[in-house]
Amino acid sequence: METSDVQADLKHVLYSREQIQQRIAELAADIDKDYEGRELLIVGVLKGAVMVMADLARALHSHVKMDWMAVSSYGSGTQSSGVVRILKDLETDLMGKHVLIVEDIIDSGLTLSWLKTNLLSRGPATVEICTLLRKPAAAKVDLDVKYVGFDIPNEFVVGYGLDFAEKYRNLDFVGTLAPHVYE
């Protein structure tokens, strides 16, 4: 895809690569402090969280273990179906573990609400959530999120792991999509 094609599909840049890296470094410092002396398992939620997980893990100074889950609730559109499916489960037994779920975005909150309940049923010591982006105006459930990168307006965003119909995940910034792309 040509750079110009991507530019035409975007309305504007919300967060640049530098702004994202700066915020992730701050979140990592908080996480290092909060989990000092405890072994932490970070769980990346595929596919969207790949970029956040990779950058957050490298910004952490403590030893962490990493595992991955794949869940899906969006299909190919811009609306959550509300039905969460596990496409790939964890390989780690969570019994007694401190677990931090790492996500790219919390929109309606339905995915993470379901996932947190699911992981809590596996007997971990704690389960917390870290997300790069959150849309407070889109929340359909009450969800306790310990680490939030940025609260954003209720607009569909792409880049830095976030897709529209599997495109734009590889952008190193977060931007809003021009309406002509999805209308």
Ligand SMILES: O=P(O)(O)OC[C@H]1O[C@H](OP(=O)(O)OP(=O)(O)O)[C@H](O)[C@@H]1O
């Ligand atoms: O708060 P919600 O409204 O539930 O939306 C958030 C979820 O939607 C996205 O995943 P998606 O299902 O698009 O899968 P993907 O990570 O593979 O893109 C995102 O990564 C979250 O998991």
Ligand code: HPA
């Ligand atoms: O705004 C969004 N963009 C991309 N994927 C998403 N999944 C939930 N919300 C979004």
